[in-house]
Each structure stands twice: as C-alpha cells, then as structure tokens.
Amino acid sequence: MLRIITQWVEAQAELRRICDRTHDELVVHKEATVREVLQAVKRKGDKAVLHYTAEFDRMTLNAEELRVSGAELDAAYQQVSKELLNAIRTACKQVEAFHRQRVPKSWVQFGDDEVVLGKRYTAVDRAGIYIPGGQASYPSSVIMNAVPAKVAKVPRLVMCTPPGQEKKMNPAVLVAAQEAGVDEIYRVGGAQAIAALAYGTETIPKVDLITGPGNIYVTLAKKLVYGTVGIDSLAGPSEVLIIADGKANPVHVAADMLAQAEHDSMASAILLTADSVLARKVVAEVERQLANHPRRTLTEKAIVNYGLVVVVDSLKTAAELSNEFAPEHLELQVADPWALLPQIRHAGAIFLGYSTPEAVGDYLAGPNHTLPTSGAPRYASPLCVETFMKHSSLIEYSPTALKKVAKAINVLAEAEGLPSHADSVRLRTENQGDAEF
Ligand SMILES: NC(=O)c1ccc[n+]([C@@H]2O[C@H](COP(=O)([O-])OP(=O)(O)OC[C@H]3O[C@@H](n4cnc5c(N)ncnc54)[C@H](O)[C@@H]3O)[C@@H](O)[C@H]2O)c1
Ligand SMILES: N[C@H](CO)Cc1c[nH]c[nH+]1
C-alpha cells in the first residue's frame, strides 16, 4: 500500500505530484466552492455564514448563537480533567517562553548631519486566528496561534473554529483559548470563517490579519482573501518527510509517518533512506500499525495517495530530494543529524535525532506548529510573534543633510520623469549654496 521507489527520476516526479497536491487540477472545483462562499459572505454577512454552516457542518444556528457565550466558557473548565488543564498550561508556558526569545524591537540609528533612520514595530489592531476542527480538535493550535499574538500585544484577538457536534464545542479548545488570552470566539469553520474574518459580518468583526492552519478549503480561502487582509502562510494539510539511516527504528519511523497521515486524507508522509532493509520494514510496520488504527479510513487514504518511500543512494541525495520537496516537517533520524543539517535548505521545522518525534513540536517543545506546507517552506517561515506585527521605516533629515543629497535626488527624479519629486527637495534647499553628492 505504501509504495517504494528506487529510481531518481520517478522519485522526483512523485515528490512533485505530492508537493503540488493542494494546487493541482483536483482542487479546481474546491476553489470554485470557496470563491462562491467568499462572495456570498461578503454580500450577505451572517446570513451566508449560517447557510454554509448548515450545509458544510450540518449545524443549524441563529446569529445569536455564533459567538460562544461566557457561560459556555466557564462551563468548559468543569469539563476538562486536572491533567489536561495542567498539560494546556505547560504547553502555554513553553510556547510563550520560546516566542518571547525574539520579540521584534524598534530601533533607530543616528548618522552624520543629524540623520536618523530606523524601524518602528507595532502589532496589528485585530487578528483572527483560525483553529481547525473538522476531522480533529486542536487545543494545541489555539495555543500556537494565540500565545504569539498576545506576546505581540495584539489588542483584539478573535478566534473562529467549526461548531462541533450538537452545538457542543470541544471544552479543551475553549479552555486553551481562555488560558492563551483569546478575546472572543465564534463557532464558524471552513471558508465561511475566513470570509467572515476578512470582510466582517453583523456579528463577526473584520480583522487585519488571519493566521492558523486548516484543510484545503480554509487554505484556499486564506489565499484568496490575501490583500483584503494579511495572512500568516499557507498552512494546509500536514506533511512529514523523514530522512533515516539504517540505525533508525522502523517502528518509530512508521509511527511518525502515521502521526501526520492521521490529520487529513490530503496529508502526506514520506521516507527517504539509503537502507533498503529499513525501507521494507517501515512499509510492513505502517501496515501493521494501520490495521487497528482508530482513524484508519482517513489515514489509509493519505498513505495510499500521498505516502511514499524512496530508496536513495546516499544521505546527500536524500537532502537534495528533501530540498526540492521543501517539507512542512523534516525529521533527520540519522546518527549525526547536525552533520547533515548544513545540506538542508528548505523545511518548516527540522527535528533532529532518533528521539525527537515530530509530535513533540506539535504540542509543547516551544517553536510554533503552524507551518507552511505544499512547497511553501521554500519562501515562508513558521508562525511567530513577528507575524502579528509590521514595521514602519523611520527617516529624519536635517536641512544640512538634505542639502547634501539634493543633487543626487534631482538627477534620479529627472531620470524617472517626476519633476515634483525634484521640486520637493529643490524648494527646501535652493539658495543655500551648492549641493554636494
Ligand atoms: N500546516 C499546519 O501548520 C497545520 C497544523 C494543524 C493542522 N493542520 C491541518 O489542518 C487541517 C484540519 O482539517 P480539518 O478538516 O480537521 O478541519 P478544518 O477546520 O480545517 O476544516 C473543517 C471545515 O471545512 C469545511 N468543509 C468540509 N468539507 C467541505 C466541503 N465539501 N465543502 C466546503 N467546505 C467544507 C467545513 O466548513 C468545516 O468546518 C488538516 O489538513 C491538518 O493536516 C495543519
Ligand atoms: N502536525 C500538525 C501540523 O501539521 C499540528 C498538530 C496539532 N496537533 C497535532 N498536530
């Protein structure tokens, strides 16, 4: 069921097909649905949100029920065990500690002639975090999105997540939201949630930035609303690529592959190894662990369609193929992962060594688990505090400093055919002696 490939050309083609799975022809009709949802929510607000919630989430709500009430939030604490509450608090603490390490700081530098240059960082006014909730519930994603937003000091933090079963939200998600500092929660999922956050409705506020992972509908919607609002990255269906040597434990490698495959039928799990014995053992082990898997149907679909084992000739070749694929998660299950690391150029998160399963990063190591997918790690990075901030450039020139650059600006403005640009400098500096370069 999990295919083994040994030919370089075939491996490259298969890896490209898997990498492109969220923007190939199979998703064209999904994009049409998403465009329809976006337009309807933009025009009809709550009415469209409620309509699509009934259609895609099979949940009939009225507008007053969209926002999760204070009573529900209070009750959630009674519905989680002490152990789960403690785990949520531990994860919040570790994720916060990691994200506090690199909070962008405003800075200025003072140059000659009283020139001041710098950058001034400010948080977005309103951020909307999307927390997935179709195939699984994600209290961990609440923490990964809300904590950096709070560290960035976002004044208003809004959360949307699918409505759950029988009007009952997952209490762990509601507790995580409160622990992490979310200000308001709406039970809306999919493209309709992204549309509501991007355009605003009577009930759900329009935000400036939308972050958070999601399935293909959520990811396409985020892509399409970009420009109306900012987005973090295209954090779509999960993927893991494992580079393993002969000392890796096939039981662990298989478990790590299934740990991503179980997220979504569009998830992907790939093994690159130079050890053909390990390759065969992992294939057998994946089948064995799948046999009694509680999420077997969905997980098997992911493995059949987007799972792959490639037998390569060396770790160097594995690194080259991995760089072409640019995985969301990369595990280096090799004897000396730090020696292999310099060859790795593109990956959302890199897990080093045999005892670092990707799940440790999913839940509480500290770095963010909201990561770019489908090749986006070639140009995008994990969610972080800076995602919730932007900076303005700062520029101050004294009359003396302006005079010194007047001529150069004049020449450049003339070259661009923009006389008023030249005038704006000349009128401030003429009759003050010759300009210098
Ligand atoms: N990249 C990351 O950082 C990261 C992190 C966590 C999870 N994930 C991914 O997030 C995703 C979560 O997916 P999920 O499905 O569990 O939850 P989800 O909340 O992303 O999607 C559920 C929503 O999809 C909409 N939907 C479902 N079927 C539809 C259809 N036929 N037409 C239109 N809309 C439809 C529904 O409105 C529903 O509310 C997975 O792909 C998982 O791999 C990614
Ligand atoms: N692996 C997911 C990112 O692709 C994140 C996650 C949350 N919970 C479990 N896993």
Ligand SMILES: [Zn+2]
């Ligand atoms: Zn995961």
